Amino acid sequence: MTVMDPTLEEVKKRAEEREVLLDLENVSLSFGGVKAITNISFNIKKGEIRAIIGPNGAGKTSMLNVINGFYQPQEGVITFNGEKRRSMKPHLAVSQGIARTFQNVALFKGMSTLDNIMAGRATRMKQNLFWQMLYWGPAQREEIEHRKKVEEIIDFLEIQHIRRTPVGTLPYGLQKRVELARALAMEPELLLLDEPMAGMNLEEKEDMSRFILDVNDQLGTTIALIEHDMGVVMDLSDRVVVLDYGRKIADGVPEEVQSNPEVIDAYLGVSH
Template sequence: MKDIAQGYMTEDGRQIGAVLMELKNITLKFGGVQAITNASFDIREGEIRAIIGPNGAGKSSMLNVINGFYHPQEGEVWFHGKKRPSMPPSEIARQGIARTFQNIALFHGMTTVENVMTGRQLMMKKNFFWQLLRVGPALEEETVHRRKCEEIIDFLEIQAIRKTPVGSLPYGLQKRVELARALAMEPKLLLLDEPMAGMNVEEKEDMSRFILDVNDQYGTTIALIEHDMSVVMDLADRVVVLDYGKMLADGTPDEVQKNQAVIDAYLGVEN
């Protein structure tokens, strides 16, 4: 493994910075079930970090720990160089962590643009009384954020479905709207839970391109879970491999691919 104490340079020449988030010895249990056992890894600024592993490996649970939906029984989460106390997920979102979901979690009663606007909620500050008047500063604020959302909508090429209720959109587009919503939050850390699940090759290519563009243009740090190995190997700078809640390996895609424990976990061990 490369020496990455001070950040590193990726193969395509992007500079990866200091540690943004560090997970130390995370253990998560549900009743008697051990979902994650003593997992530790870090996520660096500007990096695309993949978490892979077979079904039930604890990948989604890991994302849920990162954004505070689950509270691990043991271990610490460090964010921006500070230990993060246990807090509700809404507060963690306020610190700049956004995510998408494995089973799309859009607001089905709203249109695309409204869904994207929900990503701006935290940045809208005008109080209740301005809101009910909806003139002057409140309307100005709404307009400013609307403009920002339209930029993101342009960026992800979903202009045409701007005013369509999201419930009626095809699956691939819903995934894209969800990404748009997460981007609208201008997160420091973006978590993507299987962004390409259930997509065809073409859609996967589109989505990969968007993920790379997001990382490139906005400098967003991304942690993603994905099953498609070729996608992971193309996108990710570093990969964590989980199996039955335990860490199997952590390193660059090449290193991980050559790791014997990983090969065993994926292909089975011959006795």
């Protein structure tokens, strides 16, 4: 980060220069007769933090679900890393390089922090049943090699002290952090964060913001972020897309979006 705030033009220019990682074209999704997403197009560029905002029920989470294959849109084309598709099996998202966290913490409650993060590496572990049963030779080597990676992430997010704690017993803020750790363990190219700071106090929010920036900065991970705290969104994100009633109403750098009258009507004006 530079000391001087860059001007609007500079920010826009920087965004322009980046390569497109994910491109959504005219995506529509409906459940029965209910339209969740109507004809939305936008893109996410490599290395940026892209915020998706909008009032409750605007279709933000559905948008993430479409991106990682959990929902299958009826129309539209999704291009990720040059590969076109409309839908895919959700468990394939990870091997493509898309990981995510959830609005309501979706950790494996009965498992320890360590196991939760290790589970994030499930797709990368290959040793067969036989070696696993012996826990020896290749199986043990593989386990340790991944443990090392996981420990790096644990250090990165400063959660060493809760390594062995069952996550069900952790306070909410830490659970959110473990969830981020699990997503990072998948070594994603694109990280989808669904309200990573919901229900947090100011201090926890600051911590989480710092981690998000660090991930983006040090690991070079592209991030798509849903968040309700406008301060956080405006500070963190490079570009913002605004949804309302399943439609896109604005798209651009934070300063632009902030001054867009439609956005103020739909969202900022109402809830703040």
